[in-house]
Amino acid sequence: MKSSNMKTFTIGGIHPEENKLAKEFAIESFPLPKQATIFFTQHLGAPSTPIIQKGDKVKVGQLIAKADAFICANLHSPVSGTVAKIDMVADITGYKKPAAIIDIEGDEWEEHIDQSPELKKEITLSKQEIIERIKSCGIVGLGGACFPTHVKYMVPPDKKVDYIIVNAAECEPYITTDYRIMLEKAEACLVGVQALLIASGAPEAIIGIEANKPDAYEHISQLATEYTNIKVVKLKTKYPQGAEKQLIKALTGREVPNGKLPIEVGCIVNNITTTHAIYEAVQKNKPLIETYTTISGKRLSGAKNFKIRLGTPIEDILSTVGIPENTGKIISGGPMMGKAIAQVNSYFVKGMSSILFIDEEESKRENALACLRCGKCVFACPMGLEPYLLHFLVENSRFEECEKNGIMNCIECGSCQYGCPSCRPLLDMIRTGKIKTGAMIRARKN
Amino acid sequence: MNEKLLQVSGSPHIHSGESVKKIMWSVVLALLPAFLVSIFYFGLPVIILTFVSIASCIVFEYLIQKYMLKGETTIWDGSAVITGMLLAFNLPANLPLWMVVVGALIAIGVGKMAFGGLGKNLFNPALVARVFLLISFPVQMTSWPIPKPIFKLGADVVSGPTPLGILKEGVKSGQSVESIMHNSDMPGYVDMLLGQMGGSFGEISAIALLIGAIFLLIRKVITWHIPVSFLLTVFLFSGIFYLVDPSYYANPFFHLLTGGVMLGALFMATDMVTSPTSASGMLIFGLGCGVITIIIRLFGAYPEGVSFAILIMNALVPLINKGFKPRIFGKIKQ
Numbered sequence: 001m002k003s004s005n006m007k008t009f010t011i012g013g014i015h016p017e018e019n020k021l022a023k024e025f026a027i028e029s030f031p032l033p034k035q036a037t038i039f040f041t042q043h044l045g046a047p048s049t050p051i052i053q054k055g056d057k058v059k060v061g062q063l064i065a066k067a068d069a070f071i072c073a074n075l076h077s078p079v080s081g082t083v084a085k086i087d088m089v090a091d092i093t094g095y096k097k098p099a100a101i102i103d104i105e106g107d108e109w110e111e112h113i114d115q116s117p118e119l120k121k122e123i124t125l126s127k128q129e130i131i132e133r134i135k136s137c138g139i140v141g142l143g144g145a146c147f148p149t150h151v152k153y154m155v156p157p158d159k160k161v162d163y164i165i166v167n168a169a170e171c172e173p174y175i176t177t178d179y180r181i182m183l184e185k186a187e188a189c190l191v192g193v194q195a196l197l198i199a200s201g202a203p204e205a206i207i208g209i210e211a212n213k214p215d216a217y218e219h220i221s222q223l224a225t226e227y228t229n230i231k232v233v234k235l236k237t238k239y240p241q242g243a244e245k246q247l248i249k250a251l252t253g254r255e256v257p258n259g260k261l262p263i264e265v266g267c268i269v270n271n272i273t274t275t276h277a278i279y280e281a282v283q284k285n286k287p288l289i290e291t292y293t294t295i296s297g298k299r300l301s302g303a304k305n306f307k308i309r310l311g312t313p314i315e316d317i318l319s320t321v322g323i324p325e326n327t328g329k330i331i332s333g334g335p336m337m338g339k340a341i342a343q344v345n346s347y348f349v350k351g352m353s354s355i356l357f358i359d360e361e362e363s364k365r366e367n368a369l370a371c372l373r374c375g376k377c378v379f380a381c382p383m384g385l386e387p388y389l390l391h392f393l394v395e396n397s398r399f400e401e402c403e404k405n406g407i408m409n410c411i412e413c414g415s416c417q418y419g420c421p422s423c424r425p426l427l428d429m430i431r432t433g434k435i436k437t438g439a440m441i442r443a444r445k446n
Numbered sequence: 447m448n449e450k451l452l453q454v455s456g457s458p459h460i461h462s463g464e465s466v467k468k469i470m471w472s473v474v475l476a477l478l479p480a481f482l483v484s485i486f487y488f489g490l491p492v493i494i495l496t497f498v499s500i501a502s503c504i505v506f507e508y509l510i511q512k513y514m515l516k517g518e519t520t521i522w523d524g525s526a527v528i529t530g531m532l533l534a535f536n537l538p539a540n541l542p543l544w545m546v547v548v549g550a551l552i553a554i555g556v557g558k559m560a561f562g563g564l565g566k567n568l569f570n571p572a573l574v575a576r577v578f579l580l581i582s583f584p585v586q587m588t589s590w591p592i593p594k595p596i597f598k599l600g601a602d603v604v605s606g607p608t609p610l611g612i613l614k615e616g617v618k619s620g621q622s623v624e625s626i627m628h629n630s631d632m633p634g635y636v637d638m639l640l641g642q643m644g645g646s647f648g649e650i651s652a653i654a655l656l657i658g659a660i661f662l663l664i665r666k667v668i669t670w671h672i673p674v675s676f677l678l679t680v681f682l683f684s685g686i687f688y689l690v691d692p693s694y695y696a697n698p699f700f701h702l703l704t705g706g707v708m709l710g711a712l713f714m715a716t717d718m719v720t721s722p723t724s725a726s727g728m729l730i731f732g733l734g735c736g737v738i739t740i741i742i743r744l745f746g747a748y749p750e751g752v753s754f755a756i757l758i759m760n761a762l763v764p765l766i767n768k769g770f771k772p773r774i775f776g777k778i779k780q
Contacts (some may be wrong), residue, residue, distance in 0.1 A: 011775060016460060173460070245776065258776045329453040340454040362460065363453040369466055369523075370565035375723035376464070379669070384772040386723065406774040414458030421464045422565075428456045 006211055008236035009246035012382035014415045016239055016336065018212060022176045022294045022303035027184060029307045030320075032104055036079045036311030037089055038064065039099045042350040043140040044147045045071030052100060056083045061110035061287050064100060067135070073148040074138035078289035078310040080108040091349070092314070092332050094342040102311070114284040119187050123195055123282065130199040130282055137281035138288050138350075143167055143242065143271035144333055146351040149278065152268050153199045162266035164196045164205040165251055166275055168220070169235055169242030171210060172334025175354045177292040180305045181273050182209070182216035186223050189272055192279035193230055200268055205230045206251045207272070212237040239336060240413040244269050246382050258409055273353075291348055293317075297357030299324035312348045314341070317355065328363030331356040336414045369422040377416035377426055383409045387416035387426045394433035402437045410434060466564075469718075470524025472667050476658035477531050477713065483641045483651040487593035488539040492647050498543050500530030502550035510559045525564045529553050532572035535648020535709060536753070537579070540591045540605070545583055549575040569760045570720045573753045580753070590644035606631060608644040609704040613696055614749035622693040627700075638703035649709040652702075659712035668716040671728035672735075676711035677702060679736025687744060695744065706752035707739065714752075720760045727763075727770035734759045 041047040046069030058064060058077040065075040081104040089099040109115060125133060135150035155161060166189075170178040181189065193205045207224070209217045211234050221232040235241050235250055245256045247269060254265040262269050270278070273292055280286040289310055295317060296303035302321065323330075331338040332352050341355075377387035385406050393402045410430050417426040484492045507526040511519045533553050537546065556578075557571030558564065580587045589605040607615070609632060616626035626632065633643040641651025649655075662668045680701055687695040701707065706714075715721060715735050722731050735755045742751025 011772070014462070016462070249775075255776050257778050258774065260776075327452075329455075329459060331459050333457075335460040336458045338457060338459065340456075340459065341452065342454045344452070356459075358453075358459055365455065366461070366465070370563065372466065372469075372565045372718050373721075373723055374469070374718035375669075375728075378723045378772060379725070381772070382775065384774045384777075386771065388723065389767075405771075406777075409774060409776065412457070418458050418460065419462045419464055421466050421469050423461065423465070425456075427458065431456060 006234050006236045007208070007250045008238055008241065009249045009382060011384055012380050012415060013238040013240065013246075014380050014418055015237070016173050016418060018237070019173045019296070019298065020176050020179070020212070021174065021298075021300075022296050022305050023179055025180075025304050027177075027180050027292060027305045027307050030309070030312060030317065032079065032107060032309060033312050033316050034104055035084070035313075036102050036104060036309065037099050037313070037347040038075070038078065038102065038311040039089070039091060039097050039347070039349055040065040040075060041097065042075060042146065042310070043073040044145055045069065045073070048072055048075050050086065050098065050100065052083055052086075054083050054086055057081070058083060058102060059108050059110050061113045061289060067138075067148070071148055071151055073140050074136060074287070076138055076287035076289055077102065079104045081105040090343050090346060092341045092343055092346045093339060099347075113286045119191070120283040121191055123191070123198060125195075125198075125282060127198055127201065130195050133282050133285075134199070134278060137286065139274065139277050139281055140288065140350050141271055142273040142277060142292070142351045142353065144337065144351060144353060149270065149274060152263075152270070153196075155200065155263060159263050160266055161200040161202040161263070161268055162204070163252055163268075164193065164200055164202050165248060165262070165267050165269040166193055166205060166207040166272055167242050167244070167247055167269055168207055168209045168216070168272035169247060170213070171237075171239045171242040172336055172338075174296045174356050175294045175334050176296075177294050177305055177353050178272050179213050179216050181276055181292060182213070182220055185276050186220050188279040189275045190220075190223055190227060190230060191283060192275035192277075194227065195278055195282045196268070196270060196275065197229060202268070203229060207232045208235045208241075208247055208251050209233070210235045210237045210241055239415065240382055240411070243382065243411050243413055245411065258406070288350055291350060291352050293348070293352055294354040295321050296354065297324055297327070299326065299359060300357055308348050310348055310350060314344055314346055314348060314355065318344060324357050326360045327357045328360035329358040331358060336418065337412065365425070366423040368424045371422055371424060374421060376419045376421065380415040380419050382413060382415060383411060385410060387430060388424075390433060391424060391426050391429040394429045394436070397436075399433065399437045399440050402433050403441065407433050407437050408441070466523050466525075469667050470528055472662065472665050473528050473713070474524060474531060476662045476667075477528075477535070477648070479654035479657045480535065480648050480651055480709070481531075483654040484535075484539070484647040486595060487641060487650065488591060488647050491539045491591075495537065495539060495541065495543065495546055495647075496531060496534040498546050499534035499537075499550055500527055502547045503527070503530035503533070503554050506551050506554040507559065510555060511563075515559070520564065523564065526554065529558065529571045532570075532648075532713065533575050536572060536576040536646045536706070538587065538590050539647040540589070541579075541586055545579060545586060549579045552578045565719055567719055568763070569757055570714055570717050573714060573757050573760075577753050577757060592644060593642050593650065595642075606644050608749065609633060609638070609700070610743065610749040611644075613700075617694065623696050624693060627696075635699065635703065643704070645704075646706065646709075649706045652708045655708045655712050662716075668718075669725070669728065671725055672716050672721055672732040673711045675729045675732025676715055676735045677707070679733045680707055680711075680739055683737055683740045684744075687740075701740065701743065705743075705750040710735070710739070710752035710756055715756050715759070720763060722763055722766045722770065724767070724770055724772045726772070727766045730766055730770055731759050731763065734762065
């Protein structure tokens, strides 16, 4: 491993403990529950419109909520059975959202879905058909944000795509689903990448993998030799290597301008697990009905990776693995950017890439002390911001200055707060500031 | 399960474990090599003086927080210990102890608490006190005991000048630098590296200070920016004068190894509270410290200018923080 060959972003970044405890464990299919609760909206954007009613019979893969708006995604039934109820159900944050509760009967799939395990390499669909398929199958970004994937491929006519960037950094501690997918489903992922190359018209795809996954890097590099238009690059292990803008910088040297999307610099970024979902959609006609999830925690005996049908009760998983003693906090997603679960009495949704158990002790924050102006947050920020200053400005409601100091560029990676010796709630403050500053900017435009 | 409520908070959900206490005690640890060298050369007075300085800093901080501010006391965060230690390091080993206590009062009372306590002070508290003492008690503050390894028996410690003092006096009386360097009081370069020279007791050994600073660098308490920029500026700026007229100006190595440059660049200027927060700001800060130090040494009334240089640059930190910000990622050039 020559470190000089490794690429990385240039400013800021931190090295949290990796804790990839589940990396040795192959993905297991989690058994079907008796009843599934499916939230109608499982993506970032406008809500989807439900098209089923109480009493309807549904099959696996049947469309149950339709995308009507531009940034919106279809939703398909992950199970077969009878719709018992349409109701308001609390999501993991405790916020009630419309959901379908389905009593599961058997496991009957829509006939048009190809369930065979064979790898289908040859892509017969055209550019437009691929984008249409990604849309109809309800594919969203599985790196965490759940942004509808097809929207990224509706490229404005004046823009050209130079690179498809495949995000396989998996820089968040604990999570190992991308890693397992790379080891177990690499060939399918590469076909998915080919589909994306066709869909975008880009000449080249770059897959970026952090150096802490050498076997995945070797494996994918080996398989990618078959394709002349896919390059595999080793990235330095540094958080947030997998943040979109940082990844583009690391792999292409290009810098996405403030307030713009990656397409501005000719890039489209997709997560590696998303490319697998795209393969299944394009080649097997299979909608997104599952999530790959790492269940982990320092005190959990037996961290694991699961393939879980959407709508499965989280408590089913918790009772299977057993909540470790002294758990103070349960997180959905990574420990740096994930959400704290307020409500374990909820259900799996698209992109829920991990459930983590954090110790009572580690879950409590230390009391915030005075800022020492040590500059650790300034050195850690991958966006070149001054978190300590933004904290101060937000505290004093000086939002004009927040805007000047680039608060809206914050990607909320948490690097600042992670290293603050005074344990100040930097990101909490900055988030608040972003909301207020954003409102101020919008009010000015109107 | 539902009997126990889960913690909920915004991300990030993990923390590096770094803390103010850990940082402060790391600095104390980093100062120990220099402390040991000082004990070796100056003996028991060093221990007594340091103890008095630290103890008075802690006591004054406690009294002010408890009885004047009527708030929480934070004496165990280690910052008062550092102030006490750094103040002691900046004093001659034979300074009367009551002056040390006065210094501690100025450092904590005026330098730190008057601004609102740790994190809010504009000036390095130990330097505020040192300069106060230097101006108030110029005789005692500039009578330096001659260093003498403790196991060597001999006459009592007598006072003598510092290398910078010898240089200043010599140049004033019209001697050439070369002849001043051959003065019998002038230590050789090896002695300067190890610490066998007159001066404030904590500043004498460049090697011991460097060892401490390397520890702080590895421990990521400080970054390289301020020390490198400060020392490099001292070297280059004094080097220019040396090249112009070597008979009138001392060579740059002399300037690096004598006086408070090492202690200042490695431990005083790097005080996080009173130095800039961005990398470019730190480089400018170090540059300013180096330039002012040399200007005072070459053209000022005092033989040494490190304390003044750092204090002046401390005052400029808010401006530097405004003027030298990190570049925002993706900022469009206009």
